[in-house]
Amino acid sequence: MVNNFMSDWAISSQLIIDEAEKMGIKNRILSKKNNFFLLEKEGKKVYFKSVDCGLNSAFGLKISNNKELTYIFAESNDIRVPKSIYIDRENYNSINLENLDIDFPVISKPVNGAHGDGVSLDLNNFEDLKRGLDFSFQDKSVYRVVVQEQIEGEDHRIIVLNGKVEAVTKRIPPYVKGDGNSSIKELIDKENNNPLRGIGGDHDAPMSNIKVDSELEKYLEAQGYSMDYVLEKDKEIFVRQNANLSSGGLALDLTDIIHPEVKKQAEKIATLAGLGFCGVDFFCKDISMGIKKGGGAIIEINATPGIRMHHFPSKGKSRNLAKKIIEAIF
Incomplete structure (x- = not known):
């Protein structure tokens, strides 16, 4: 059963294994590291790579x-x-962004990205757009970025x-709720100690830890806060702009x-x-x-x-x- 959320493999895999056992279906873990396992019933074998079967x-x-x-x-x-426009890495530096046919606000994100990596929201002018594109292209594996109307x-x-x-x-x-004594950093640390949270990118717990990085700090700054700010009692603020589960x-x-x-x-x-x-x-x-x-x-x-x-x-x-x-x- 899924009672050890901090297991070596994804909780999605364990949920399927647990359910198979309840249904009387044979199962065998072939590689925990790769989330690779087998279910077998009445001679039929189905291989899984996590949820992919x-x-x-x-x-x-x-x-x-x-x-x-x-x-x-x-x-x-x-x-x-x-509505979307695509910008390639190879010609990014030669493009005059102000010639693009776009209506703000927009977002930017890699076409080959996942888990919210390299995504920037609420880009309200060309200066913001340049910052968002620079952020997306920081990852050398990103070859193209989509600039998109923000729905x-x-x-x-x-x-x-x-x-x-x-x-x-x-x-x-993710958000935190102030107690009148703790800094935002301390409130995030407290929430990340929640036993239902785990290491963000591994998807190995019901909820991921709130990811603390420069993106989070910039978002706090845009709201007029810093990690050291003591949040007023009962006041709630979002600490990340992105709702992706892998970042909390x-x-x-x-x-x-x-x-x-x-x-x-x-x-x-x-x-x-x-x-x-x-x-x-x-x-x-x-x-x-x-x-x-x-x-x-x-x-x-x-x-x-x-x-x-x-x-x-x-x-x-x-x-x-x-x-x-x-x-x-x-």
Whole structure:
């Protein structure tokens, strides 16, 4: 059972193993380091690499692994995505940014990035844009960055399994609550000692540690705070701009209130791309409102979405995706 959250491998893998045991399905861990294991029932063997068990097509993987292809594919199928412009590393320094046809605010992010790495939000002018692009290109593996209209609203992860939405969470940035005595640094340290949090990038606990880096410090500074500031009692502030779970974000289950229009869009792109199991990231003000009324757009697709946030939401009903995945293959 998942009672040691700080295990050597991802909690998503352990959740599937635990559920398989409950269902009487044989299982064997082949490589903990690589999150590689086997389930077997009535002579049928299915290999897993964490949540990946062969439900996704090679075409779907190519689409989901490249944000530029995701947006082109979505637009060609009348699926709402943000207006985007692409900038290559090789000609970045020769571009006059002020000649770009963009309306602020925008965001910038690598087309081949993941886990929120290299992403900058709330870029409100060309000076901000230059800073965001410099930040994205700091990683030498980044060859192209997308500059994109910033969709107003909040970040939602929609899980689609075999063409049907099975779980929805709203992801919110990590925050701290003041006690009138502790600095923001001390409040973050205290929250990171929460036994339900673990090492951020490893996805080995129900929640990740709040990642402390220059990006966090710059975000605090933009709000008029520093790490040494003693936060007033009961005052709450976000300490990161990004809601990504790997850097400490929280998840609220909203599965029961997703609007049919939003559900249809998520199911459509997953099915057309040949993705039997994926996470569709959707930005909107209120996911219970339709797209026509409330707006919103698909931001990206993740072909290997972690399931821990759905099993262990910070608030709301737990969704047993491990069981649904197993039922889908046996």
